[in-house]
Amino acid sequence: MSVLVVVECDKGEVKKSSLEVASYGSQVAQLLGTTATAVAVGEASEASLTQLGEQGISKVLYDAEPRLKDFVNGAYTKLIATAAQKEESTVIVLANSNIGAAVGSRLAVRLQASLATNVVELPKNDGGQFTVKRGAFSGKAFAEVVLGGDRKIIAVKKNSIEAQHEAGKTATVEAFSAQLADTDFADAPKQVVMQDQAGGILLPEADRVVSGGRGMKGPENWNLIEDLAKALGAATACSKPVSDVDWRPHHEHVGQTGITVSPNLYIACGISGAIQHLAGVNSSKVIVVINKDPEAPFFKAADYGIVGDVFDVLPKLTQAVKELN
């Protein structure tokens, strides 16, 4: 009756958001007096799966079927449903990622479970009934939601739970087969195209983000953003008009109609702070705004600010970071 945790792997490593999910799942298991089992998807290595013990996972199920390396909605759903049956899991925890949401919503129907996405806190358990807090209204509010029924699925928002590390603890990795058939791979990709990540840091997973808006004047000035990002070990992002005119790729666009990020540090350079932009970034822990207009609305949502010209301020910041290290 263990809690089942879905762990996404990439290039042999467990994704940071999945370490958070593993910690979340093992804390739910403690709450229920049981253990946490993980089921791994994507390209995993035995060593990184063993290490999930540090997040409180006791056992990891891994199906070595090669076609599971890429995301396939049908196959992943069956894999996890089979693991849940085997473990008799009544609680499944996954990341609120594109993969987690796509799989979690199908599982909710297949397993007749209640589902909460975008969850930011551990559940309150009231005699088996869970109440969870989740983000709503695009970062402008939270909702407390009661999950009914015997089975529950929780998708945890990135960077809202701290991954725990109990050094030296290991999980046992168990080979597992969900007996997947060709029909489960109906939506298998014909091709997978990965982006060039600035400095190899994935924006949705990033701890720090340096973001540029129309105040950057043009794509030729993005080296200023990239230099600071590189010095900080940050990912780069942008406002919607910037990706609309192709100064930057679409996948960097954050906000209400782009991706939502919740890093520890978000530095906004030449972005006015329109309400639709804020919706995608306002759950960041610390927000820094650099804008030459002291009346820019973004300052109201910021923790630190510099009223100044980005072309003057950004090189100074990059220099200061380099001196620090």
Add this chain to the structure above:
Amino acid sequence: MKFLVCISNVPDTTTKITFTPDNKEFNKAGVQFVINPWDEYALTRAIELKEAQGGGTVTVLNVGEADTEPNIRKALAIGADDAIRVNAHPKDAFFVAQQIASIAKDGGYDVILMGKESIDYNGFQVHGMVGELLGIPTVAPAMKLDMSGNTATLEREIEGGKEIVEVATPFVASCQQPMCEPRIPNMRGIMTARTKPLKVVEPTGDAPRTQVTEYQLPPKKQGVKLIPAESAGDLIKLLRNEAKVI
């Protein structure tokens, strides 16, 4: 080919969110409701594909009470052929998904399109539930959708990249940019929308599985600490020593 486009009625993106004094309900007073921005991609793309095929129909579907009809009419004005409203308060995602699945099945739709997620409840889950209820593939979230005969080629966004996926009809896709340039209604569209059929049906299916008990607003920020531009480097020291984020 028969397209079914699901639209959600949501507060305009500039809305200041507030709740009733008991924090149990969203305060609708004075709020302007719009078609969920992502659903506009689904709608426009369906119309474009229908036009390219030189035939077929685009039906819009909303689960909501009578106050959503202005936005349903707007979708008709943008170019949908007819509309269905399931007359119910959308209680939760599973409830909504059951309504969509039931109508999709009875109507024999080939392509079911929706938005990536609603901007009010941010569920990001109706598409998967509908696909599973109907036993057909879901591609979510899709950035591109092309059709050739009964085969669709889609770009599915994954963290850090995209997958090119091919599926046969019927299927569900949840749409997001840069799939197309969402259309806005023109005068002729607005005139013809008035007489296009809008059918109202009653809900079916099982009870919702989740319930919101309370809403909360995020804690207020302390206020911004300004650093003079001349000593910009001090910001970095504050981020390390005070905020402890670098």
